[in-house]
Amino acid sequence: xxxxxxxxxxxxxxxxxxxxxxxxxxxxxxxxxxxxxxxxxxxxxxxxxxxxxxxxxxxxxxxxxxxxxxxxxxxxxxxxxxxxxxxxxxxxxxxxxxxxxxxxxxxxxxxxxxxxxxxxxxxxxxxxxxxxxxxxxxxxxxxxxxxxxxxxxxxxxxxxxxxxxxxxxxxxxxxxxxxxxxxxxxxxxxxx
Numbered sequence: 505x506x507x508x509x510x511x512x513x514x515x516x517x518x519x520x521x522x523x524x525x526x527x528x529x530x531x532x533x534x535x536x537x538x539x540x541x542x543x544x545x546x547x548x549x550x551x552x553x554x555x556x557x558x559x560x561x562x563x564x565x566x567x568x569x570x571x572x573x574x575x576x577x578x579x580x581x582x583x584x585x586x587x588x589x590x591x592x593x594x595x596x597x598x599x600x601x602x603x604x605x606x607x608x609x610x611x612x613x614x615x616x617x618x619x620x621x622x623x624x625x626x627x628x629x630x631x632x633x634x635x636x637x638x639x640x641x642x643x644x645x646x647x648x649x650x651x652x653x654x655x656x657x658x659x660x661x662x663x664x665x666x667x668x669x670x671x672x673x674x675x676x677x678x679x680x681x682x683x684x685x686x687x688x689x690x691x692x693x694x695x696x
Contacts, residue, residue, distance in 0.1 A: 529595075529596035530594050530595055530596045532596065533565065533584060533585075533586055533595035533596035534586075534595040534596075536554070536563070536586060536587075539554070539565060539586070540554070540683050543683065543684065544684065548684065549568070549579065549581075550609070550635060550638065551566055551581060551602065551611060551633075551635065551641075552566055552567055552568065552581070553565075553566060553681055553682070553683050553684055554586065554681075554682040554683040555641060555679035555680065555681055555682060556679060556680050556681075556682045557678075557679055557680075558679075558680055560589045561587075561589060562585070562587060562588045562589060563585075563586040563587040563588075563682065564583050564584060564585055564586060564599060564679065565583070565584045565586050566581050566582070566583050566584075566602065567581060567582055567584065568580070568581055568582075569581055569582040569601065579603075579604060580601060580602065580603045581601065581602040581603070581611070582598055582600075582601055582602075583598070583599040583600045583601070583602065583613070583615065584596060584597065584598055584599065585597040585598075585599055590619065592619065592621070592622050592623050593619065593623060593625070594623050597623065597625060598625075599615060599616055599625060600613055600614050600615030600616055600628070600631075601613065601614050602633060605632075609634060609635035610632060610633070610634050610635075611632070611633040611634075611635075612630070612631075612632060612633075613630070613631040613632070613633050613643075614628050614629070614630055614631075615628065615629060615631050615643075616628050616629075617629050629645060629647065630645070630646040630647060631643050631644060631645055631646060632644045632646055633678075636678075637686070638681065638686040638687045639680060639681045639686035640678060640679070640680055640681070641678050641679040641680075641681070642677070642678040643677040643678045643679075
C-alpha cells in the first residue's frame, strides 16, 4: 500500500504539468485569427500587435498588460510567444515586459533570453526597444560594455584580459510588424 501511495505522489506533478499545458492561455494564443479579431476590435497603441522575428520566423504578440499594477496610468506591455521555432515553448509563454520611456517610440524592456530546455524562459536581460517608422522594432541590449575575465590570467598572472561585449553589430536584431498592417505599407511590395 505504501508503494502505491509513493508512486501516486511521484505521478502527481506529471498530471499537474499536463493540466498546465492545456491551459486557456495556450488555447487563446495558439489561435492567431481570433487574436487578430480581438486586436481589431479595440484601439491599439503603436507598439501593440503581432510581430515577427525575421531570422527565425517566431511570432510574438505585444499587448497591454492589465494585470500589472499601474502607477499614474503608465502603460506596460507584455511580449507573449505565439509561434516559436523551439517546440518546447508553448503559445502564451510570456517572453518579457515593456514600458514606455520619455522618448516617443522608445521602450524599456526586460526580456527573457534563455530557456531551461523546456517550456520555461529564464535569464532576464534589460533591452531598449525603438520603433523605426511603424513597421520595425529594433532591440538594443543595455548593460556593461567591458568584461574582465580573471580565469584567463591564471597561466600568466601578469596579463590582464579585458573584452568589450557591446558592439554596433547587434543593432540589426528586432522584429517586423505583421498585424495590423503598418501605415508605411507592406514590407516586401509585390510589383506587377
